[in-house]
Amino acid sequence: MIDLDPIQPICIAGHWRHGSGDLYHSLYPATGEAIARLHAASLADVEEAILGADRAFRASGWAQRKPHERAAVLYRVAALIREHSEALAQLQRLDNGKPIQETRSLVASAAATFQFFAAACETLEDTLTPSRGDFLTLSVHEPMGVVAAITPWNSPIASEAQKLAPALAAGNAVVLKPAEVTPLAALALARICDDAGLPRGLVSVLPGKGSVIGDALVRHPLVRRVSFTGGTRTGKHIARIAADKMMPVSMELGGKSPTLVLADADLDHAVAGVLYGIFSSSGESCIAGSRLFVARQHYAPFMERLAAGAAALRVGDPADERTQMGPLITAQHRESVERYVELGLQEGGRLRTGGRRPQGEVFDRGYFYTPTIIEGLSNDARLCQEEVFGPVLVAMPFDSEDALLEEANASCYALAAGIWTRDFQRAWRLGRALQAGTVWINTYKQFSIATPFGGWRDSGLGREKGRLGILQYMEQKSLYWGLNEQPLAWAGGQR
Numbered sequence: 152m153i154d155l156d157p158i159q160p161i162c163i164a165g166h167w168r169h170g171s172g173d174l175y176h177s178l179y180p181a182t183g184e185a186i187a188r189l190h191a192a193s194l195a196d197v198e199e200a201i202l203g204a205d206r207a208f209r210a211s212g213w214a215q216r217k218p219h220e221r222a223a224v225l226y227r228v229a230a231l232i233r234e235h236s237e238a239l240a241q242l243q244r245l246d247n248g249k250p251i252q253e254t255r256s257l258v259a260s261a262a263a264t265f266q267f268f269a270a271a272c273e274t275l276e277d278t279l280t281p282s283r284g285d286f287l288t289l290s291v292h293e294p295m296g297v298v299a300a301i302t303p304w305n306s307p308i309a310s311e312a313q314k315l316a317p318a319l320a321a322g323n324a325v326v327l328k329p330a331e332v333t334p335l336a337a338l339a340l341a342r343i344c345d346d347a348g349l350p351r352g353l354v355s356v357l358p359g360k361g362s363v364i365g366d367a368l369v370r371h372p373l374v375r376r377v378s379f380t381g382g383t384r385t386g387k388h389i390a391r392i393a394a395d396k397m398m399p400v401s402m403e404l405g406g407k408s409p410t411l412v413l414a415d416a417d418l419d420h421a422v423a424g425v426l427y428g429i430f431s432s433s434g435e436s437c438i439a440g441s442r443l444f445v446a447r448q449h450y451a452p453f454m455e456r457l458a459a460g461a462a463a464l465r466v467g468d469p470a471d472e473r474t475q476m477g478p479l480i481t482a483q484h485r486e487s488v489e490r491y492v493e494l495g496l497q498e499g500g501r502l503r504t505g506g507r508r509p510q511g512e513v514f515d516r517g518y519f520y521t522p523t524i525i526e527g528l529s530n531d532a533r534l535c536q537e538e539v540f541g542p543v544l545v546a547m548p549f550d551s552e553d554a555l556l557e558e559a560n561a562s563c564y565a566l567a568a569g570i571w572t573r574d575f576q577r578a579w580r581l582g583r584a585l586q587a588g589t590v591w592i593n594t595y596k597q598f599s600i601a602t603p604f605g606g607w608r609d610s611g612l613g614r615e616k617g618r619l620g621i622l623q624y625m626e627q628k629s630l631y632w633g634l635n636e637q638p639l640a641w642a643g644g645q646r
């Protein structure tokens with residue numbers, strides 16, 4: 152659906168043209184080859200996109216359309232994503248190197264997200280509140296205007312849909328800044344929005360450096376809301392700017408999620424779940440189950456099976472249907488993961504498996520790294536506290552449930568957690584006591600667009616998804632409608 156040969160135009164205020172920033176290449180992480188060339192957006196492009204978005208918000212009539220009419224356009228977006236699903240999955244694979252099986256699911260999720268928020272849009276209800284006087288009271292919701300959406304590189308099409316769909320459903324205009332290294336899915340989504348009949352200018356896509364383009368977007372006075380997914384440090388920086396503007400933000404940030412394998416767990420399920428939880432997406436996942444706690448009496452046999460399972464994972468060509476783990480996103484990111492592994496070993500950790508670049512022709516040019524497990528650290532080691540964002544698991548035994556809970560919760564992050572146990576009362580107890588935005592019990596990394604998602608503490612602010620996710624992009628307003636037959640009494644009822 153996108154011809155990658157020519158220099159890619161970007162979408163600025165309804166016009167497809169080259170960005171006026173520097174020319175750069177988007178690389179395929181499996182080979183390091185350039186797959187697309189494009190000019191980044193410049194600060195002048197940011198200004199143009201925001202002014203265009205504001206104009207489209209005020210003049211296109213989008214916000215004033217009946218909810219079912221807005222929904223109809225979003226249903227068309229979902230249908231077009233499905234129609235082009237294989238092309239989009241291949242594009243996403245080239246853009247960030249995820250295995251094709253996984254990018255197909257991301258595309259399916261993007262379509263489902265548009266469908267879900269189309270439905271949320273046409274079924275959203277305002278409220279008639281109990282009135283306490285001679286007036287009718289209503290609570291209604293209004294769109295905000297220009298929304299900035301800023302996304303990371305790890306699951307572009309899904310995270311971009313997760314912001315675009317509710318923000319548009321709510322009646323807003325959106326200026327989307329994808330990660331510099333993965334611009335293609337966002338551009339494809341903007342094309343699809345055009346084809347579906349969304350008014351021009353309502354969506355702009357500005358690839359480019361976060362510290363320049365993203366920063367300018369957040370600071371712009373016409374931007375009324377920011378929806379950010381990315382690292383905690385960037386999120387805090389954006390939140391500080393937003394505080395000065397008194398602008399609402401939502402933040403989907405980093406994680407260091409604990410997985411708890413209790414003594415009574417079904418070990419087959421737990422081994423499969425832990426492997427999937429940390430090593431799918433090459434560990435480049437905010438919800439990766441990267442800290443593992445296993446009941447001491449099962450620790451040795453469990454780790455035996457887990458290490459064998461990790462070593463047997465199929466790392467390789469993302470285009471191969473059987474591949475489970477592709478490359479990491481960039482050479483620099485792989486170096487960062489390697490530094491973390493070295494740090495863990497310097498801190499006293501022992502390498503159980505992995506900890507190296509795989510060998511062989513298919514791996515020569517890409518940024519591959521083997522599934523890695525490190526043992527022997529305590530929970531306060533830096534490797535157990537900092538987000539690696541790669542295929543690196545730290546494993547620790549535990550002796551008592553109290554100590555387990557204390558350690559599992561001892562993190563600045565609180566995004567997700569997993570529990571493996573057959574005891575439903577224990578699952579309930581631990582599930583309620585774990586501090587995290589999402590807790591999976593006897594499963595991991597499963598998602599429903601109907602269920603709110605977000606983190607506590609350094610893992611974020613606000614919730615995406617869920618039927619009420621659309622309200623994140625709306626201002627609430629109370630309407631009082633006077634029904635008095637007489638003038639208000641305070642002025643003596645004077646006529």
Ligand code: NAD
Nearest residue numbers: 302303304329330361362365366381382385403404405437
């Ligand atoms: P990042 O914070 O470096 O970048 C994220 C986005 O912010 C990019 O588009 C980037 O260009 C932009 N950006 C960078 N500096 C900016 C600035 N000063 N102002 C405005 N925008 C700026 O993160 P990343 O490396 O792209 O992604 C990895 C991180 O994202 C990890 O920490 C991961 O846990 C997190 N993440 C969280 C979730 C979630 O839902 N909680 C999902 C995916 C990824």
